[in-house]
Amino acid sequence: MSEQTNRLSGGLIDTSKSLQFTFDGRSFTGAQGDTLASALLANGIRLMGRSFKYHRPRGLISAGSEEPNALMEIGTGAYREPNTRATVVELFDGLTANSQNAWPSLKFDALGVNDLASNFLTAGFYYKTFMWPRAFWEKLYEPVIRRSAGLGSLSMQADPDSYDKGFLHCDLLIIGAGPAGLMAALTAGRAGAKVILADEDFLFGGRLNAEVEELDGQSSADWAARAVAELRSLPNVRLMPRSTVYGAFDHGIFGAVERVTDHLPATAKAGLPRQTLWRITARQSLLCAGATERMIAFANNDRPGVMLAGAMRAYANRWATTAGKRVAVFTNNDDGHRTARDLVAKGVQVVAVIDPRENVRAIAEYPLFKGAQVVGAKGRLGLKSISTRLSDGSLKSFECEALGVSGGWNPNVSLTCHQRGRPTWHDDIAAFVPGGTLPVGMSVAGAANGDMTTHSALQSGAEGAVAALLALGISATAPELPRADDTSINLQPFWYVAEGKSRKWIDFQNDVTVKDVKLAHQEGFRSVEHLKRYTTLGMATDQGKNSNLGGLAVMAEMTGQAISQTGTTMFRPPYTPVAMGALAGRSVGKEFKPTRLTPSHHWAERQGAVFVEVGQWMRAQWFPQAGETHWRQSVDREVLAVRKSVGVCDVSTLGKVDVQGPDAAEFLNLIYANGFAKLAVGKTRYGLMLREDGIAMDDGTAARLAEDHFVVTTTTAKAGQVYRQMEFVRQCLRPDLDVQLISTTDAWAQYAVAGPTSRLLLQKIVDPEFDISNGGFPFMSCAEITVCGGLRARLFRISFSGELAYEIAVPTRYGEAMIEALMAAGEEFGAVPYGTEALSVLRIEKGHPAGNELNGQTSPAMLGMGRMVSTKKDSIGAVLTRREVLSDPDGLRLVGFEALDAEKPLCAGSHLFAKDAIETAAQDQGWLTSAAYSPHMGKPIALGFLKRGDQRLGEVIKAANPLEGSTVQVRVVSPHFVDPEGGRLRV
């Protein structure tokens, strides 16, 4: 157990609550209110990670979500999450953290050898070096590079956490709860508006919690706590700590991730999601996201212990810790001096404040070096000393463990760019402020808008809220502002120290140096977007929050332009990384999509059926019986039973659309390619539906139950698409027709009863007053009937198998009873239930097209249905079916194929070639669409499209399956393997 050697007094932590945690296997303690980062600093840990490319030892540089260095793996086993910024991890008892991208250890990382080769590994190195030979990229270069350059590693296990999603609505969304956000929330909350105040931190107050400052005579942290207490008492204000608004989307919609239980020990998480993804619809929004401090580049400015001055001050004031006993500050503005002042007040030895400005004075007791620059840093695994070029030209070294650097502050404009905003340059603060068109309803206040003092932040927050509410017609008055600091930080732009040969780091996360930017310029990658992609400046988890401007400044200097002319790259969502699990929410595993069960599902389960997913549906695939060890045995048995006697199959998944109204027939005439106007009541007809471009969309039947009432069926897969097209035709093309549609797919349980004894079976079910004899109810009849003593039902004499067959439909709630009744009635005939596999074999044997043939590429002519497309009426798609390419007599035609060698299976997807042709794309003559072993034929058969297939019956060709390296010979035959004359249907 290590001591908290660098713990100071005070702070907003509760040291009476000691929390234990481990880092790289070592045990430490921290306090309630610590982050992982502050607790590590308190324990004297400065080395926290290895850099992405060169594996340089790194410590943290920030105290917020912009952290580029201190990325860690949190948790163990399947819970492990890589690339977590230690600066935003709230400490809890039992937390386990590990460093990443280092082997065998953080202190000795073998790939640190990359750093020695750095002269070669500059920007563009990979692009230039690994160009050739091309084949090596995928197999050799990329895997090696990926292993050496990288961030954390995944657990490779399923995410065991649960996530949730939610929706919120408000008048005003305030993003960020610093001085501007709190003041805005007070203003809007008191006015009665529905307010959401969200902040990524677990403690509201922003910089008010990190400064030694007075607001109306009380400490800024106390003022923030009181403001939060008042807001909490307002029922119209929702406070959302630990909630990152990560994206601004269209029409005032925002995405936010709330970390619900990440900060709790495992024992306290029960029943709660890990994170919740909120979709917030805000009538107005006020961005109060504050500002992010930026570094000054100098030689070896990445030594662990070199950090941003504002972060150093926040660690001292809020978290009562320091990165070292002796510290120095390097600043180009007055804000850095506050760090020195506050650390001195906390009893930390400030060995030097180095300021390149001449006209500056100390604000506390510390040695100040004006007109000076830090030109180097020593201490590979932790800062030991800095060397400084003083104003008189001499070189002076200071021993220190930490250095706070301030190059000024960048307004957090990220969310303003998520739509069409273009930040504009602001000379006064040498930074970009929000500009261009902001997301609808958004305004910006506080430091995010360039109002950098506490007073101006409070003021703009209050005024921003008043203006936002005014736009909604809600009147609010700005409260009297507390007295607060309003002094400028007198920044003098200073981006990097010219002196020194060692690398000067701009982008810590991507290991981009001043030299890399200069190289990009030299090689012509001068636009900011090119610069970004060539050097990777500003990419990855931190999105360049610290580094972008430093890179732009160097580029601006090289091109001799002002930064305002150089421009800036855009920010895109997410503001900070979002876990994939949060985006998925509950839509994982079985809940990824809805599961639909057929009416006979539970009955089929009891029969031991094997199920298959068909879109959202679960369908019985086959019904194994005792002694059957291979699925083919079950399927062959089911097929033969249907051909010999009778089988029953649940076909409820087929789409059913009820079409009613006086103009129903005219409507069907338009949506089907073949004619329907003259279909008699009590009759069913096969119908082919086309897309307007002439490609077959779907097929099915339409049954006319009454003059003004049809039932249209669709395939299972296309039920949604067909219904959409039918509504399109009804509403957009023919709103003058008096016709109504409704999907009744889920309302009816429908069973195919197929086989030579199907009528005998059904006669036991159908109530005796209904004549279903061949004469009374011939092929393609339909009727509304009753069954089982009065239950309403629909009967259709249609066949997919080629046998005498019916489909019978009852209201869904009777579905299970119906299958039981059918099977009981069929027992004397040896009736079998059959699944989708037998259904498919039966229809292939009969030559009926299905999804494999109606694949969105096939025309009626290809399907052999060219003549079905009526030329006597207008229908969707009819005109364009006559296009040359779709009606070419020498084009592809649907035909059947049988294997010459009954032992060699055919494989759907195989391509067809003339018997002696070489198997190249140029010789390709078509493909097999559906293949099966036909128990009826005793050999493998297939359907497929073949060039001029209808003219080549009897020809022997070959079907090649290059994926498996097999080629088999097949004979071209009629697609109707069973009963080509259709006699069996009509008996």
Added chain:
Amino acid sequence: MLINHPLLGPRDAQEFTYLGDASLLNRPDGMAGGAAQAFHDYLYLRDNPTGEHRELWYHEQGDRSWLIVTRNVSTHEILKVELASDVALSQGAKP
């Protein structure tokens, strides 16, 4: 995005299926002379304007209305939402 449905008020765009240019309402007569060319133009020749665009959205996860949404495709601002059937009727839907 939010679509202000003429019957149901503002609805999340996720409830809708997008189709495309509202000119699809102007389907040519398949029985008229020159139908092949007319259908070619109807189906394949679309304007791709920046700024305002009239387009078809289908409220598939809702009341199954087809809507014509006038949207600025640069800003995503929605300027007008109409029932497609109203528009088609007012244009004098043709057989």
